[in-house]
Every structure is written in structure tokens, then in C-alpha cells.
Amino acid sequence: MAATDTQLMLSVGLIEKDVNADTLWVWCFPSVSAELREVLLRKCCLTQDSNELHTFVFGQFCRTWYYITTVEVQEPTVLNKVTHFSVIITAKDFNPEKYAAFSRVLCRMYMKHGSPVKMMEGYIAVLTKGICQSDENGSFFIKDYDVRKAYLAGSIKDVVSQFGMETIILYTALMLKKRIVVYHPRVEALLEFTRALPALTWHRKDWSILHPYVHLNDRELDNLRLCTGYVAGFVDPEVSNRSDLFDVYVNLPDSEITISQSAKETMAMGKLHKEIGHFIVQSAEDTDRTDAQVIKDISVKTREILTNLVSLAEECENSKLTLESLKQRHFPPATENFLFHLAAAEQLLKI
Structure with missing residues (x-):
């Protein structure tokens, strides 16, 4: 295990939803900025009106990747005033499988002990040794998660299966570093589809262009606009009217790809x-x-x-x-x- 692998993690945090349906950011180590904390609360499904539970979501904001695992508290437990909680890991690298596996171990620790202390110990163990081992809560080895596997985890075959010859529009947009916006009401479908797209330009191996879960929020959109080209996912259908945000718009449920008027000249096909x-x-x-x-x-x-x-x-x-x-x-x-x-x-x- 390279020492740098362990130095990619930035923080671990905890959000709880209590029996009164209040959702609070209750703990983090070492720290998360107020701006990022606000974004993470918005991404966490516990603050949303719907009762839909998103067990794992990921994305990035201001070049920081976040990974959020959410669980419902099961009886019996020491967490008698908590109905759900989310463990959030922030990191410098894109590797959803790695952080999903690690956060599941941290979730089991918190469910068992009801205290962030054990989670912090697990986090520090991975930070210093690359290993978090426990008999009852499972083990995590950072060396098991090669970044190339993360890059290859999305399915280009599925993309082509859905869009056929129109895949060339996505390929061209990526090659020319254009702005691609993808809409789907289900965040899981967005994450699965958008993460595959950067593989179409494998020579760059650049997943920093991926913003798989963006809200129509001024701060998030300002951050997006700083990028020259991107693949951005939205669950809000209103994004279809925001032509200022895209050169290519993908309506995933309807399998439709639209090139914006402003990009038609540079995206001309031959x-x-x-x-x-x-x-x-x-x-x-x-x-x-x-x-x-x-x-x-x-x-x-x-x-x-x-x-x-x-x-x-x-x-x-x-x-x-x-x-x-x-x-x-x-x-x-x-x-x-x-x-x-x-x-x-x-x-x-x-x-």
C-alpha cells in the first residue's frame, strides 16, 4: 500500500435524524468547512421531504469528493433516540467502491457502540495503516481498491445499449471538453450512468470532470461554472430549461440527447x-x-x-x-x- 493512498482521505462526519424528525450534523473529524457542510446536508437524503432512502450517494464540490452512506437504525440498539444516520467521508480521490466499503464498516461500529469515538479510531487506523479490522463489524483494507477498477466500474456497454449511434454525440462532447448535463429523477440511475462517461476519453483518465449529483443551487452552480467541461447529473427536471448550463442535454428516462443551439456549430457531425x-x-x-x-x-x-x-x-x-x-x-x-x-x-x- 502506498502511503499516498491513506493521505487521500480528508474527513469523516455524522448526520443524524432523531425521533422528532429533526436532522442535525452531530460530529466530524477533523473538520469540514461551513460551506461544504451545507452542501453535504443537502445531499444527505435525511434532510429531504421524501421518505426515500438513498443508501449510498457520491459527488464532488470544490474539488472535494464526498461519499454518503445512510442507514435506518434497527432494534435493538443503543441509539434509542435516532431513527436514521449518515456517515460522510470526504476525500481527494474518486473511488466510490472503496469509500462505500469503508463507510459500511463505520456504520456498523456506530450502530453497535452509539459513539463516534469508535468511528474515529477506525478512521485513524485507515489513515495511518490502511487497515480497519474488527471481528464483529467487518474489515477494510485500502489496498483492495485500485483506482483503475473505479474508473472501469461504469458500463459503456449500457450507455451504447441505451443510445446506440447517438453515443457519438457524447464522445464528441467529451473529446471537445463540452458541458454535458444528465437528468434522471432517481439519483442512483444518475450515478451509474454519469460515472461511465469519462471512460469514453480514457486517454485523459480524468474523472475530475464528473459532478454526478448537483442541485440547482447558486453555490453549486457557481462551482460548476468554474469547470471548462463537465458531466453533471441533476434530479430536478427544471434543469432542461437551463441552457446556460449545458452544450449537450441527456434526458435519461426518455433516452433523448439534445445539442444546445449555441454548441451546434462546434458539434457538427460528419x-x-x-x-x-x-x-x-x-x-x-x-x-x-x-x-x-x-x-x-x-x-x-x-x-x-x-x-x-x-x-x-x-x-x-x-x-x-x-x-x-x-x-x-x-x-x-x-x-x-x-x-x-x-x-x-x-x-x-x-x-
Whole structure:
């Protein structure tokens, strides 16, 4: 286990809902800012009007990842005035499976002892040794959770199964670092779908673009606007009217993808897109291929495009492409347009 693995965790916190239906932030270690605490209370299902229990949600705010596990208190327990509680871990890294497993152990500790002290001991044990072991509450080993597994846990095959050739719109938007907004009323469906999308641009291995659970809240939207491109998930249908937030809008329940008016020019599709789209669909529909193999296929295809782009740039001054140098190649208009904006996204464009 690398020492850095244990240094990725930032804090552990506890929210309780009592028998009077009051929800309070009751404890954290070492600390969480007031701004982040407000966001986490909003993400925690215990503060929402509906009685729907979201056992595990995750997301990020201001470059801090949060992982929230919520449980209903079962009898018999020392927590006689508490009906539900949420354990919240904040961290620097994206790894939902790792933090879901660890927070389940912490939940069992709190259910048994009714005191945050045991949770803090478990947290410090993982922080210092990478291990939290207990006979009755289960064990957690940080070394069992490779970040590559987290990146591969989303299913590109499911994305292609739902959207077919339209997957090329998502691929193009990601390649060009556009803003993708995904709507679904169920947060679990949002988390599952959105986490898969960054794998379409595997060469970047950049899950920092993922904001899977965002509310239409000014502070959260201001944070989102600081990003050049993103994949953002919303449970509020009102987001469909917020064209200022997206270049591509995905209505997940209706399997519809819409390109915003402002992005239509840069997202114009041509023969190259059709070829890539067919390639992605063909790979994903092959029942013998795993998700990891499909991601590798797409990655190889992407590398071909980028290698050609770099070779074009190398022929130019300072290895930077210009629109003039692209025009000399007499590419079809949509291909030229795509390569120009891709060069900008990959910082190969002369400004």
C-alpha cells in the first residue's frame, strides 16, 4: 500500500435524524468547512421531504469528493433516540467502491457502540495503516481498491445499449471538453450512468470532470461554472430549461440527447463521426467483449485520431495547429471543424 493512498482521505462526519424528525450534523473529524457542510446536508437524503432512502450517494464540490452512506437504525440498539444516520467521508480521490466499503464498516461500529469515538479510531487506523479490522463489524483494507477498477466500474456497454449511434454525440462532447448535463429523477440511475462517461476519453483518465449529483443551487452552480467541461447529473427536471448550463442535454428516462443551439456549430457531425459511431456501437454490441475491452477499443481509435492530429501540428510552427494549416488539408468541413476544436481541447492550437 502506498502511503499516498491513506493521505487521500480528508474527513469523516455524522448526520443524524432523531425521533422528532429533526436532522442535525452531530460530529466530524477533523473538520469540514461551513460551506461544504451545507452542501453535504443537502445531499444527505435525511434532510429531504421524501421518505426515500438513498443508501449510498457520491459527488464532488470544490474539488472535494464526498461519499454518503445512510442507514435506518434497527432494534435493538443503543441509539434509542435516532431513527436514521449518515456517515460522510470526504476525500481527494474518486473511488466510490472503496469509500462505500469503508463507510459500511463505520456504520456498523456506530450502530453497535452509539459513539463516534469508535468511528474515529477506525478512521485513524485507515489513515495511518490502511487497515480497519474488527471481528464483529467487518474489515477494510485500502489496498483492495485500485483506482483503475473505479474508473472501469461504469458500463459503456449500457450507455451504447441505451443510445446506440447517438453515443457519438457524447464522445464528441467529451473529446471537445463540452458541458454535458444528465437528468434522471432517481439519483442512483444518475450515478451509474454519469460515472461511465469519462471512460469514453480514457486517454485523459480524468474523472475530475464528473459532478454526478448537483442541485440547482447558486453555490453549486457557481462551482460548476468554474469547470471548462463537465458531466453533471441533476434530479430536478427544471434543469432542461437551463441552457446556460449545458452544450449537450441527456434526458435519461426518455433516452433523448439534445445539442444546445449555441454548441451546434462546434458539434457538427460528419463522415468521421459516423465512422467512429459505428465503430463504438460495433464494439459495444459484441457480446464476447467486456466493458474494459470496449473502452480499450475506443481508446485505440482515439489514439489514432490524436496521433494524426499531433503529426499535423508537428508540421506547423512551434508544433501548434492553425486554422489555415488545417484548411490546406482540404478535409470535409465537419472533420476540419472537429479537428480544429479538438486541437484547442488538447492544447495543440496556436492562439
